[in-house]
Structure formats: structure tokens, C-alpha cells
Amino acid sequence: AQSVTQPDIHITVSEGASLELRCNYSYGATPYLFWYVQSPGQGLQLLLKYFSGDTLVQGIKGFEAEFKRSQSSFNLRKPSVHWSDAAEYFCAVGSEGGNNRKLIWGLGTSLAVNP
Amino acid sequence: NAGVTQTPKFRILKIGQSMTLQCTQDMNHNYMYWYRQDPGMGLKLIYYSVGAGITDKGEVPNGYNVSRSTTEDFPLRLELAAPSQTSVYFCASSHTGGGTGGYTFGSGTRLTVV
Numbered sequence: 001a002q003s004v005t006q007p008d009i010h011i012t013v014s015e016g017a018s019l020e021l022r023c024n025y026s027y028g029a030t031p032y033l034f035w036y037v038q039s040p041g042q043g044l045q046l047l048l049k050y051f052s053g054d055t056l057v058q059g060i061k062g063f064e065a066e067f068k069r070s071q072s073s074f075n076l077r078k079p080s081v082h083w084s085d086a087a088e089y090f091c092a093v094g095s096e097g098g099n100n101r102k103l104i105w106g107l108g109t110s111l112a113v114n115p
Numbered sequence: 116n117a118g119v120t121q122t123p124k125f126r127i128l129k130i131g132q133s134m135t136l137q138c139t140q141d142m143n144h145n146y147m148y149w150y151r152q153d154p155g156m157g158l159k160l161i162y163y164s165v166g167a168g169i170t171d172k173g174e175v176p177n178g179y180n181v182s183r184s185t186t187e188d189f190p191l192r193l194e195l196a197a198p199s200q201t202s203v204y205f206c207a208s209s210h211t212g213g214g215t216g217g218y219t220f221g222s223g224t225r226l227t228v229v
Contacts, residue, residue: 009155034217043119043205043220090157094217102148102173103218107157 002027004093006106013081014114021076021109023091031093033074034103035065038088047089050074061085086113117141121206121221128196128228136191136224138206146209147189148218149173149181151202158205164189196228 005024013019025031032051036044048059055067065076074091088110092103122137140147149161160173164183178200180192189208193200203225207218 036220041223043222044207044218045220046217049217102160102163105158107155 002093002104004091004104004106006089006091006109008109009107010110010112012112012114015083016080019076019078019081019085019111021089021091021111023074023076023106025072025074025091025093025104027072027093027104031074033065033067034092034094035059035063035074035076036090036092037061038090038108040087044090047076081111081113083113083115086111119206119208119219119221121204121224123224124222125225126227128193128226130196130198130228132196133192133194134196134226136193136204136206136226138189138191138221139187140189140206140208140219141187142208142210142219143186144208144210144219145186146211147183148207148209149179149189149191150205150207151175152205152223153202161191161204193226198228200226201228202226 003026007022034049035047037047038044047063048057050057050067058064063078067074088108090108091106094103119140145166148163150158159175161179162181164170167186170181183189203223205223206221209218
């Protein structure tokens with residue numbers, strides 16, 4: 001079955017530290033991969049997406065993600081976290097296949113940033 | 116460019132009441148979605164639409180109804196509200212179909228049923 005797993009429910013980092021949020025997927029077709037961020041009380045905003053080509057993709061707010069097909073992973077990274085990065089992060093996967101009408105979502109990772 | 120607009124932002128309903136959550140997008144997107152979000156449960160798809168006049172059920176459609184008479188509007192109707200429908204509701208739209216194009220989200224409606 002198609003699924004997205006975000007193994008870490010909650011992560012706390014110190015401001016200025018590096019960050020990696022994990023995402024693993026199970027998907028039969030060629031995946032289209034997305035990371036979204038949700039600030040408290042807000043809707044979801046697209047951070048970045050991967051369709052094809054270079055497996056390291058750059059997004060907004062200084063985030064990047066790397067697609068590793070052999071590991072079925074699409075981990076999100078940031079070299080130096082800012083207090084404003086505290087939010088909920090969601091990984092999602094879709095495809096061009098017959099079920100391309102909607103994304104499959106992970107349950108999210110909540111990020112807290114210590115000053 | 117407003118994107119996806121949801122109204123109201125907050126609402127308290129009594130058990131058994133009905134209401135309509137409004138969603139409008141001005142990007143001429145064919146695909147529109149309704150999700151509910153509960154703490155620790157991620158996003159659950161309620162209904163979606165691939166174009167005017169076409170709707171389909173998602174994972175959790177019971178207790179809800181939708182219509183799509185225009186490309187711009189995708190209202191979600193709650194009949195006979197129940198406490199289990201207390202949640203935050205998000206509307207989203209997509210140009211190419213969420214599977215490849217990703218979504219644009221509204222800012223949400225926080226609904227409490229008492």
C-alpha cells in the first residue's frame with residue numbers, strides 16, 4: 001500500500017543548529033515528493049518539491065531536501081535553524097499514475113526551537 | 116491574487132446544527148480538496164473534486180457533503196453537527212492534480228461542536 005512515514009513525531013533543536021527531518025515513502029510508481037510547512041494557526045505552505053533530475057532540491061526559507069531512491073527517502077535539511085522555523089512539517093508523495101488526483105501525506109513532525 | 120480563501124475562520128456550532136464552510140479559489144484550478152486536521156492525526160481527505168460538477172469521496176466523508184457548481188467554489192456542508200466533527204478544516208486547490216502539482220492551501224476554519 002502507498003504510504004508516507006515521518007518517523008519523528010517531535011524534534012527539538014537549538015537555534016543555529018542544523019536540522020534533518022526524515023521522510024520515508026512506499027510508492028509503486030515514480031514518486032513526486034513534497035515538503036510542506038505549517039506555522040501555528042496557519043495553513044500549509046509548500047517548501048519544496050522533487051519531480052526528477054538533480055536529487056538535491058532547494059526550497060524556500062533556506063531548506064533543502066535530498067531524494068534517495070535506494071532508501072525510499074526524502075529528508076529535509078537546514079544548515080542553521082532560526083526560531084521562526086518552529087512549525088509542523090509534512091512530507092507528501094504523489095505520482096503521474098492513475099491515482100494522481102491526490103497526495104498521500106505523512107503525519108507530520110513538530111519542530112521546536114530553543115533559543 | 117488571493118489564492119484560496121476560506122470562510123469563516125472560526126465557528127462554534129451546537130450539536131445537531133448545520134453549516135457550510137466556504138472555499139473559493141481565483142487561480143482557475145480544476146482540482147479542489149477538503150481536509151480535516153486533528154492533533155497528531157495529520158490530514159484526512161474528506162472530499163475532492165476534479166472539476167465543476169464532479170466530486171468524489173475521500174477517506175472520511177461521513178457527515179459531510181460537497182458540491183462544485185463552478186470552478187471557483189467548493190463549499191463543504193455539515194448536516195447535523197456532532198462533537199466528532201470538531202476539527203480544523205482546510206481547503207486546497209491544484210492546477211495539475213495534487214499528485215504532480217502540489218496544493219495551494221487556504222488558511223483554515225477552526226470548528227468546535229458543543
